[in-house]
Amino acid sequence: MESLLENKKDIKSFTLPQLKEEMEALGEKSFRASQLYEWMHRKLAESYEEMTNIPRKLVDLCREQYRYTTLHLVQVQESRIDGTRKYLFALPDGNLVESVWMRYQHGNSVCISSQVGCRMGCRFCASTLDGLERNLLPSEMLEQIYAVTRHTGERVSNVVVMGTGEPMDNYENLLRFIILLSDENGLHISQRNITVSTCGIVPRMRELADKHLQITLALSLHASTDEKRRELMPIANSYSLQELIEVCSYYFEQTGRRITFEYSLVKGVNDTDEDARKLIRLIKGLNCHVNLIPVNPIKERDYVQSERRAVEAFQNKLEQGGINVTVRREMGRDIDGACGQLRRRHLESNL
Numbered sequence: 001m002e003s004l005l006e007n008k009k010d011i012k013s014f015t016l017p018q019l020k021e022e023m024e025a026l027g028e029k030s031f032r033a034s035q036l037y038e039w040m041h042r043k044l045a046e047s048y049e050e051m052t053n054i055p056r057k058l059v060d061l062c063r064e065q066y067r068y069t070t071l072h073l074v075q076v077q078e079s080r081i082d083g084t085r086k087y088l089f090a091l092p093d094g095n096l097v098e099s100v101w102m103r104y105q106h107g108n109s110v111c112i113s114s115q116v117g118c119r120m121g122c123r124f125c126a127s128t129l130d131g132l133e134r135n136l137l138p139s140e141m142l143e144q145i146y147a148v149t150r151h152t153g154e155r156v157s158n159v160v161v162m163g164t165g166e167p168m169d170n171y172e173n174l175l176r177f178i179i180l181l182s183d184e185n186g187l188h189i190s191q192r193n194i195t196v197s198t199c200g201i202v203p204r205m206r207e208l209a210d211k212h213l214q215i216t217l218a219l220s221l222h223a224s225t226d227e228k229r230r231e232l233m234p235i236a237n238s239y240s241l242q243e244l245i246e247v248c249s250y251y252f253e254q255t256g257r258r259i260t261f262e263y264s265l266v267k268g269v270n271d272t273d274e275d276a277r278k279l280i281r282l283i284k285g286l287n288c289h290v291n292l293i294p295v296n297p298i299k300e301r302d303y304v305q306s307e308r309r310a311v312e313a314f315q316n317k318l319e320q321g322g323i324n325v326t327v328r329r330e331m332g333r334d335i336d337g338a339c340g341q342l343r344r345r346h347l348e349s350n351l
């Protein structure tokens with residue numbers, strides 16, 4: 001039964017033109033595609049039952065032909081400090097993913113996962129400890145936002161693809177997800193309010209630049225020399241900092257979008273004055289912004305968060321060097337903030 005389900009096409013991952021083709025192939029009028037699309041992507045219907053203007057016969061046909069992806073809410077934790085909510089969802093095949101909802105002054109933001117697990121192996125990250133299980137479908141990425149919207153009853157205005165997984169390692173599905181999420185017939189979230197974070201898979205970043213989307217590209221830098229970066233991130237063995245900087249500058253040329261560099265500060269590893277100086281030299285002249293994140297310690301590794309004073313000193317140094325920099329406000333500290341922690345804890349407790 002399960003494998004039959006798997007073989008079915010996924011109706012929520014079709015763009016509207018694709019869905020029209022599907023309907024025509026089934027001998028249906030193409031306006032039915034618009035109706036179905038509206039139910040799925042605008043009214044966020046949880047099942048065909050809600051689609052009151054779709055004839056029974058077509059609903060039955062769709063059920064037979066397609067899978068209708070929804071997520072099952074397993075757990076939600078709300079931070080008492082700042083109202084941040086962390087969601088644990090089960091996918092149709094039982095795999096688990098995490099999403100985070102944050103309320104900011106400029107609107108609500110959701111951080112989503114792009115894969116079940118991850119194969120990038122970054123040393124400080126909890127998501128990668130058990131490797132990659134599988135890619136998420138476009139619908140499974142969308143549903144994280146839809147499910148959170150239904151649960152909170154509030155509109156989401158910003159989406160960051162910064163949860164578990166490497167989005168550039170699930171490139172085709174990521175692109176489809178962005179098209180669907182920003183589509184005017186769906187939730188219509190402006191591409192300018194979508195951020196995709198990557199550990200730096202250079203050829204994919206170049207391809208993405210050539211698509212001329214208006215999304216923000218965030219690069220997880222975390223070090224200012226190749227040697228140090230290789231210690232923290234295995235991907236640094238494949239691409240040098242020089243190549244990364246070049247592709248970031250290409251992304252800006254092609255899209256006009258300023259690059260964000262993420263830099264997680266680890267005590268005694270990448271937070272010294274010299275690290276800051278080298279970072280300035282590396283990125284100066286690039287239209288960019290640096291986001292400093294005091295590393296979130298995970299119990300499987302012995303990395304320690306930089307002290308507050310070291311973070312401030314690092315920030316000041318960058319500012320003096322003419323770099324735009326902010327320190328990421330820590331949200332949901334009391335609810336397993338770091339990527340992959342909630343899912344891991346859940347899996348461990350069920351062993």
Ligand code: SAH
Pocket residue numbers: 120122124125126161162163164165166167197198199200218219220221262264293294295296297298338339
């Ligand atoms: N794979 C993508 C997106 C997911 S991780 C990427 O590498 O960018 C989102 C961000 O959180 C990345 O910058 C990642 O390096 C960082 N991160 C992961 N674990 C962390 C931790 N324990 N503390 C601080 N930042 C962490």
